[in-house]
Amino acid sequence: MAIRRGRGVAAINYPTGMNLGGDPTQALVHSTPTGNFMVTLSSVDLGQGMKQIMAQICAETIGVPTDRVIIDTADTDTGPHCMGTFASRGTHRAGNAVIQAAKEARQVMLEVAAEELEVNASDLETDGQGNILVKGAPQKSISIFDVALSAHFKRGRSISGRGMFLIPRSYPEKETGAMKPSTCYAHACTVAEVEVDDETGEVTVLTVKNVFEIGRALNPKMVEQQLVGGSWMGISHALYETTEPYYPNRDYGGTDFNQYLMPGPGDLAKTEIIVLERPSADGPFGAKGPGEMCANPQIPAVANAVFDAVGVRIDTLPITPERIMRALKAQAAG
Amino acid sequence: MELRKSYFADVRQNGLNEIGQPRPRLDSPGHVTGKTAYFADRNFPGMLHLKMVRSPHHHARIRSIDTSEAEKHPGVVKVLTAKDVPHNVYTILILIQIGPEDETVLADGKVRWKGEAVVAVLAETERAAQEAAAKVKVDYEVLPAVFDMEEALKPGAPLVNEYHGQNYYLYDSGECRKVRFGDVEAGFGQADHILEQSYQSSPIEHAPTETTGCVVAPEGNDRFTCYTNTQAMFFTLDNASIILQMPGSKLHFVGGTVGGGFGGKVDVIVEPIAILGAKLTGRPVCFIYSREEEMQISSPRAAEKVVIKDGVMMDGRIVARKVTGYTDAGAYSRHSPYGAQKGAAHYPGPYTIPNVWIDTYCVYTNRTPSSAMRGFGVTIGDFALEVQMDKLARLIGMDPLEFRFVNAYRDGDMKAHRQPTEGAALIECMQEASRAANWPVAEKYMAMSSYTKGA
Amino acid sequence: MAKVPVQFTLNGSEKAEFVDSGTTLLHALRDKIGDTSPKGGCHQGTCGACSVIIDGELRLSCLTLAETCNGADIRTTSGLAEAGVLHPLQRAFLDAFATQCGFCTPGMIMAAKVLLDHTANPSREEVVEALSGNICRCTGYEPIIQAVLTAARANSQNAA
CATH class of the missing domain: 3.30.365.10 (Aldehyde oxidase/xanthine dehydrogenase, molybdopterin binding domain)
Known part of the structure; x- marks a missing residue:
C-alpha cells in the first residue's frame, strides 16, 4: 500500500456565446x-x-x-x-x-x-x-x-x-447536422499532477498547470480571477461534487454545505495559469468568453492522472475514493 | 498568471489605453464594505413570505388538495394552487420557439418529480408560511417512476411527461440531434484499432453562495417591481408576462447584482409565482430558496451518459468517431433540449476527423429537472472525449500529448458541422503546456502552427 | 407572538429593538436594524456568509438568537471602515482582486479580522484554518488567502 503519483493532460475548446447564435x-x-x-x-x-x-x-x-x-x-x-x-x-x-x-x-x-x-x-x-x-x-x-x-x-x-x-441564428440541417454553432472558440490545455492513496482511494491534486487561449485579456487581473476560480471548480467537479452520489438512485443527495462537498481553502492544488491571446475576428478587441471553458479541462486531466497513478479508469464522475477503491479491488481480483 | 505575448503577436492590437489594463473593479469597494445591494437586501414593510408545498413522490397523480387548515393558520394571507395561475403550463425556451410547453408552475393533477411545487403559501412570517405549508393535505396516487435514461427510452417505460408523449425530446431531426460527416462505418473499416467506451456523470449543483430568489413590490399603479437575481432580465420578464397573462409593460425587473450564478439562475421559477402573490394580496412578497431547495430543488447540471466509439490508426490519426450522448433532463425541458443540441455541436471535440457520426438525446426521467450550468452541454462531453483520447494514445503506444497534436484542428480544417475551422489555437496551448509542465514532445510538434496545414 | 427586547452595541452605536422570540441575530440585523452586510447564504451555519464578531469572537449570526445578545458588542463588516478609510483587510481584498460576486466577502472579512485580532502574524495554515468555515464559490480561495496574508503583513509593518 502506498501513495502513488501520476499526471494527466487534457486539451479542449469552447464556443463563445449561445449555441447557434440568435442571442441579441x-x-x-x-x-x-x-x-x-x-x-x-x-x-x-x-x-x-x-x-x-x-x-x-x-x-x-x-x-x-x-x-x-x-x-x-x-x-x-x-x-x-x-x-x-x-x-x-x-x-x-x-x-x-x-x-x-x-x-x-x-x-x-x-x-x-x-x-x-x-x-x-x-x-x-x-x-x-x-x-x-x-x-x-x-x-x-x-x-x-x-x-x-x-x-x-x-x-x-x-x-x-x-x-x-446579434449573430444570426443558425438552424441545423436535419440529416447532416450542418450548422454554425459559434463564431469563435476559446482553447485550453491542462496538465494535472495527483497523488492517490491506494489504501483509501483519496486523491490529492498537487499541481495543475493551465494554459488558456482567450482571444484578448481585456482586464488581466479579472481574467485571472475567472481562470483561477474556474480551475478550482473543475477540480471540484472531478473529485467531489454531485447532488446524487448514487445516480440514478435518488437517495443520499446532499442538502447543505456539510453534505455537498467541494474543496476548501486547505485543499487547494498549486495552480499555474498561462494565458495566450489569439484575437477573435468578431470579439470586442478580440475577446472571447473564458468564463465556462476554464472549468472544463481539469476534469479529464485529473481523471487521466488518476489512471497514470494507480492504473484504474474511473469513467464515472465524480471520481470518489469509493469508486477508486472498488476499481482497485476489481483490478486486484484480476 | 502569465500572459505569453509571443504567440499570435502579429494579430494583436496594441497601443490601447484602457483595454489590457488591470483596472480595479468598480464593484469591489461595495463588496468589501458590505454595501453592495443584492436583491434580498431590499426589505419592504408588510412583506409576505412565500413557501412551497412540494411533492414527496417521484411520480404521482394528485387526487385532491385540501388547503382549508393551512388557510386558517395564524398569519396566513393567501394560499395558491394551479387554478390561480393564469397560464400554468409553460416552457422557458418558447421565447425562441423551442416548445412544447411542458411544465406547470404549480402541479395540476400530477407530479413528475420529488420536490415539485404543488401549493404556494403566503404568510406574514417565514415561520407561519412553513407551518401552514405543513398543514396542506394532498392526496396522492403514487405512479411507477423511471430514473434511468436507458430504462426511460425502452418501450413500455412509464411516461414521464405527457406534453412530449415519449421520454425524449423530439427534434426536427427526430429522436435526437444528428451530425453526419464522411462515412463513419468505412472509417471503422480502415482503422487499425477500434475503441468503444462509455462515460457517465451524476447531477452537479451550482451552489452559489446566494440562493435563488426574488422580492416583489406592488408599485401602486398596477405595475410590479421584481428585484431578482436572475441571469437574464428580459427572458425572465417575458416568461413571467406569459405565465401571468400580464402585459410586459406592467412588469419592472431590477437586478444585475448577483451572488454567483453559474447557470443556475437562468430558469424562471421564483419570479412568476411571487409576482402573482403580490398581485393577489396587494402586498410585497419575497420568495427565496432555502439552502436545501437550492441543493435539491433548483435545476442541477444534468447527469449525462456519453458513448464514444473511435477508429484509430497506428500512426495516431483518428479516422472515425461515433458519439452518442444522453442528457438527463429530469421531468421537464427547461434548457435541456438546447444543452443536448449544444453537445451535438461540440463533438467530436477540437480534432480534425474525416468520418463523424453524432447523436445526442434529451431524455426525460422522474428526477429534478436539470438545466444550464457553466459549460452547459460541453463539460461532461469534454471529460468523456479527453479520457477517451488518453485511452486511445495508450492503446497505440503513443504519448498522450503527442497524440493530440496529430489530431488537433487547424485553420481551414473542415469540421463535422461543415464549417471550416477559424481562429484555432489548440496547438499553441499544448505547446505552452508542454513547456510549462516539462512534458516534452517531439520537435515537429513544437514547430506546428494553427495557422497552416502541414508541418 | 410575544416580543422580546434586545439591546446591544452595533459597530459602536447603541441599538434597541423588539423582536419575536426566536429571531436570529441575522434577521434582527438585516430586517430590523437595516445592516445588510451579514448575508444569509444557508441559514443553517454551514456557509459563513452571516459571520459577525460578538464580544471579540467570530459568530454565525444565523445560529445566534438575537435575545441572547443583550449587552453585547457586535461588529459587522459595514462598520469596519473608519471615517471612510478602509480597514487594511478591506484594502487588501481590493488590491488582491479577492472579490468576485462579493456575497461571501463580508463574512470572509469578519473571519479574517478575528484571526488578525488574535494572531498578528498568521501562517498560511492559520489563515486557511480561520477561513475554513466560509464558503466561496467564485474565487478558488487563493486570492482571499493572499489578501489576508497581505493585510497581516501591512498590520505588522505598521505596528513595527
Missing part, C-alpha cells in the same frame, strides 16, 4: 453635461465583473479614462434588451453592443469638438485622458468636459449612441 444584446451610451459617459444595459453581473469590463470597453472606444464611465444595468425600465448572462456571451455580445453605441457617441462628440475647434472631425483624435486633439497639432485641443458642455448648452446636440449585436 443592446446598449445605449450617452454623455452627461460634463462629459461623463453613461452606459445603459440590461446585462447581469454574476460576479464575473461584467460592469467593470463594459466600463473599460466604453472608455477605450470613446477615448476617456475608465473612471469617467458609469454603468447602469439590469433595470428593465431603462436598459435595452440583453438575452442574459450565460453561454460565455456577456463580454462578447454586450461588449460589441457597447462598442457600437460608444462609436456613435464618439462621432457626435468629435463633430461638436470640430465645430468648437473649427476643423474637420476626421482630423481629431482623443488622448485617452479626456482631451480631443487635432492630429499633428496637439497644442490645438479641447477637453471632453468642454465639448459636452457645448453640446448640451450651446449646440443642442445629444452625444449618444445606440449599439446592437
Whole structure:
C-alpha cells in the first residue's frame, strides 16, 4: 500500500456565446453635461465583473479614462434588451453592443469638438485622458468636459449612441447536422499532477498547470480571477461534487454545505495559469468568453492522472475514493 | 498568471489605453464594505413570505388538495394552487420557439418529480408560511417512476411527461440531434484499432453562495417591481408576462447584482409565482430558496451518459468517431433540449476527423429537472472525449500529448458541422503546456502552427 | 407572538429593538436594524456568509438568537471602515482582486479580522484554518488567502 503519483493532460475548446447564435444584446451610451459617459444595459453581473469590463470597453472606444464611465444595468425600465448572462456571451455580445453605441457617441462628440475647434472631425483624435486633439497639432485641443458642455448648452446636440449585436441564428440541417454553432472558440490545455492513496482511494491534486487561449485579456487581473476560480471548480467537479452520489438512485443527495462537498481553502492544488491571446475576428478587441471553458479541462486531466497513478479508469464522475477503491479491488481480483 | 505575448503577436492590437489594463473593479469597494445591494437586501414593510408545498413522490397523480387548515393558520394571507395561475403550463425556451410547453408552475393533477411545487403559501412570517405549508393535505396516487435514461427510452417505460408523449425530446431531426460527416462505418473499416467506451456523470449543483430568489413590490399603479437575481432580465420578464397573462409593460425587473450564478439562475421559477402573490394580496412578497431547495430543488447540471466509439490508426490519426450522448433532463425541458443540441455541436471535440457520426438525446426521467450550468452541454462531453483520447494514445503506444497534436484542428480544417475551422489555437496551448509542465514532445510538434496545414 | 427586547452595541452605536422570540441575530440585523452586510447564504451555519464578531469572537449570526445578545458588542463588516478609510483587510481584498460576486466577502472579512485580532502574524495554515468555515464559490480561495496574508503583513509593518 502506498501513495502513488501520476499526471494527466487534457486539451479542449469552447464556443463563445449561445449555441447557434440568435442571442441579441443592446446598449445605449450617452454623455452627461460634463462629459461623463453613461452606459445603459440590461446585462447581469454574476460576479464575473461584467460592469467593470463594459466600463473599460466604453472608455477605450470613446477615448476617456475608465473612471469617467458609469454603468447602469439590469433595470428593465431603462436598459435595452440583453438575452442574459450565460453561454460565455456577456463580454462578447454586450461588449460589441457597447462598442457600437460608444462609436456613435464618439462621432457626435468629435463633430461638436470640430465645430468648437473649427476643423474637420476626421482630423481629431482623443488622448485617452479626456482631451480631443487635432492630429499633428496637439497644442490645438479641447477637453471632453468642454465639448459636452457645448453640446448640451450651446449646440443642442445629444452625444449618444445606440449599439446592437446579434449573430444570426443558425438552424441545423436535419440529416447532416450542418450548422454554425459559434463564431469563435476559446482553447485550453491542462496538465494535472495527483497523488492517490491506494489504501483509501483519496486523491490529492498537487499541481495543475493551465494554459488558456482567450482571444484578448481585456482586464488581466479579472481574467485571472475567472481562470483561477474556474480551475478550482473543475477540480471540484472531478473529485467531489454531485447532488446524487448514487445516480440514478435518488437517495443520499446532499442538502447543505456539510453534505455537498467541494474543496476548501486547505485543499487547494498549486495552480499555474498561462494565458495566450489569439484575437477573435468578431470579439470586442478580440475577446472571447473564458468564463465556462476554464472549468472544463481539469476534469479529464485529473481523471487521466488518476489512471497514470494507480492504473484504474474511473469513467464515472465524480471520481470518489469509493469508486477508486472498488476499481482497485476489481483490478486486484484480476 | 502569465500572459505569453509571443504567440499570435502579429494579430494583436496594441497601443490601447484602457483595454489590457488591470483596472480595479468598480464593484469591489461595495463588496468589501458590505454595501453592495443584492436583491434580498431590499426589505419592504408588510412583506409576505412565500413557501412551497412540494411533492414527496417521484411520480404521482394528485387526487385532491385540501388547503382549508393551512388557510386558517395564524398569519396566513393567501394560499395558491394551479387554478390561480393564469397560464400554468409553460416552457422557458418558447421565447425562441423551442416548445412544447411542458411544465406547470404549480402541479395540476400530477407530479413528475420529488420536490415539485404543488401549493404556494403566503404568510406574514417565514415561520407561519412553513407551518401552514405543513398543514396542506394532498392526496396522492403514487405512479411507477423511471430514473434511468436507458430504462426511460425502452418501450413500455412509464411516461414521464405527457406534453412530449415519449421520454425524449423530439427534434426536427427526430429522436435526437444528428451530425453526419464522411462515412463513419468505412472509417471503422480502415482503422487499425477500434475503441468503444462509455462515460457517465451524476447531477452537479451550482451552489452559489446566494440562493435563488426574488422580492416583489406592488408599485401602486398596477405595475410590479421584481428585484431578482436572475441571469437574464428580459427572458425572465417575458416568461413571467406569459405565465401571468400580464402585459410586459406592467412588469419592472431590477437586478444585475448577483451572488454567483453559474447557470443556475437562468430558469424562471421564483419570479412568476411571487409576482402573482403580490398581485393577489396587494402586498410585497419575497420568495427565496432555502439552502436545501437550492441543493435539491433548483435545476442541477444534468447527469449525462456519453458513448464514444473511435477508429484509430497506428500512426495516431483518428479516422472515425461515433458519439452518442444522453442528457438527463429530469421531468421537464427547461434548457435541456438546447444543452443536448449544444453537445451535438461540440463533438467530436477540437480534432480534425474525416468520418463523424453524432447523436445526442434529451431524455426525460422522474428526477429534478436539470438545466444550464457553466459549460452547459460541453463539460461532461469534454471529460468523456479527453479520457477517451488518453485511452486511445495508450492503446497505440503513443504519448498522450503527442497524440493530440496529430489530431488537433487547424485553420481551414473542415469540421463535422461543415464549417471550416477559424481562429484555432489548440496547438499553441499544448505547446505552452508542454513547456510549462516539462512534458516534452517531439520537435515537429513544437514547430506546428494553427495557422497552416502541414508541418 | 410575544416580543422580546434586545439591546446591544452595533459597530459602536447603541441599538434597541423588539423582536419575536426566536429571531436570529441575522434577521434582527438585516430586517430590523437595516445592516445588510451579514448575508444569509444557508441559514443553517454551514456557509459563513452571516459571520459577525460578538464580544471579540467570530459568530454565525444565523445560529445566534438575537435575545441572547443583550449587552453585547457586535461588529459587522459595514462598520469596519473608519471615517471612510478602509480597514487594511478591506484594502487588501481590493488590491488582491479577492472579490468576485462579493456575497461571501463580508463574512470572509469578519473571519479574517478575528484571526488578525488574535494572531498578528498568521501562517498560511492559520489563515486557511480561520477561513475554513466560509464558503466561496467564485474565487478558488487563493486570492482571499493572499489578501489576508497581505493585510497581516501591512498590520505588522505598521505596528513595527
